[in-house]
Amino acid sequence: MAARKTGRDGFVAVYPGSFDPVTNGHLDIVRRAAAIYPHLVVAVVANPNKTPLLRAAERVALLHEVCKGLPNVEIDCFEGLLVDYVRRRKASVIIKGLRIVSDFEYEFSMALLNRRLQGGVDTMFLPASLEYAYISSSSVREVFSLGGDISDFVPSAVLRAMRRHARGKSGASSPLTRRRA
Numbered sequence: 001m002a003a004r005k006t007g008r009d010g011f012v013a014v015y016p017g018s019f020d021p022v023t024n025g026h027l028d029i030v031r032r033a034a035a036i037y038p039h040l041v042v043a044v045v046a047n048p049n050k051t052p053l054l055r056a057a058e059r060v061a062l063l064h065e066v067c068k069g070l071p072n073v074e075i076d077c078f079e080g081l082l083v084d085y086v087r088r089r090k091a092s093v094i095i096k097g098l099r100i101v102s103d104f105e106y107e108f109s110m111a112l113l114n115r116r117l118q119g120g121v122d123t124m125f126l127p128a129s130l131e132y133a134y135i136s137s138s139s140v141r142e143v144f145s146l147g148g149d150i151s152d153f154v155p156s157a158v159l160r161a162m163r164r165h166a167r168g169k170s171g172a173s174s175p176l177t178r179r180r181a
């Protein structure tokens with residue numbers, strides 16, 4: 001089946017994720033996908049059933065900040081089924097990053113499920129770069145919450161936002177906040 005084209009931007013690719021927070025691993029996938037597709041939509045999943053660390057609006061704002069040098073990258077946010085969002089955006093392809101083997105089983109079944117739910121929409125996997133293959137948002141959140149240094153794993157705007165967030169949550173005088181300040 002022919003891939004769908006949309007207007008002057010040509011193929012639209014959607015890179016969905018929680019991005020809670022966006023890491024250097026995500027950013028690597030964004031850069032590489034943006035070099036392949038004329039229009040890449042980085043789509044923050046705002047799942048109301050989950051309690052994220054950062055609000056969807058904060059995650060969107062951070063993505064805007066860290067992707068501002070990439071003119072063909074759009075940041076958006078959606079709720080509900082990915083395939084419904086992909087259909088609304090008239091996108092041709094879903095982008096996923098694949099880290100180690102453990103990502104594969106889940107992502108492979110999601111790709112098949114999404115293709116079944118929305119015929120013609122396929123998933124393209126980009127292998128994680130070696131230097132980022134071990135980074136996940138959850139490990140970043142965990143290391144940060146325990147006072148560890150996450151500066152190698154996230155863009156500096158994200159680090160600043162995490163520090164602000166921690167100060168807002170626990171008060172400026174908490175030991176965790178003081179150690180990172």
Ligand code: ADP
Pocket residue numbers: 016017018019020023024025026029095096097098099103127128129132133134135136137138
């Ligand atoms: P996570 O909490 O695992 O980082 P996300 O939902 O934010 O999860 O991830 C969105 C997408 O980015 C997924 O396709 C995921 O496999 C991919 N991804 C996450 N971290 C990395 C990384 N370090 N390198 C490559 N791809 C990644």
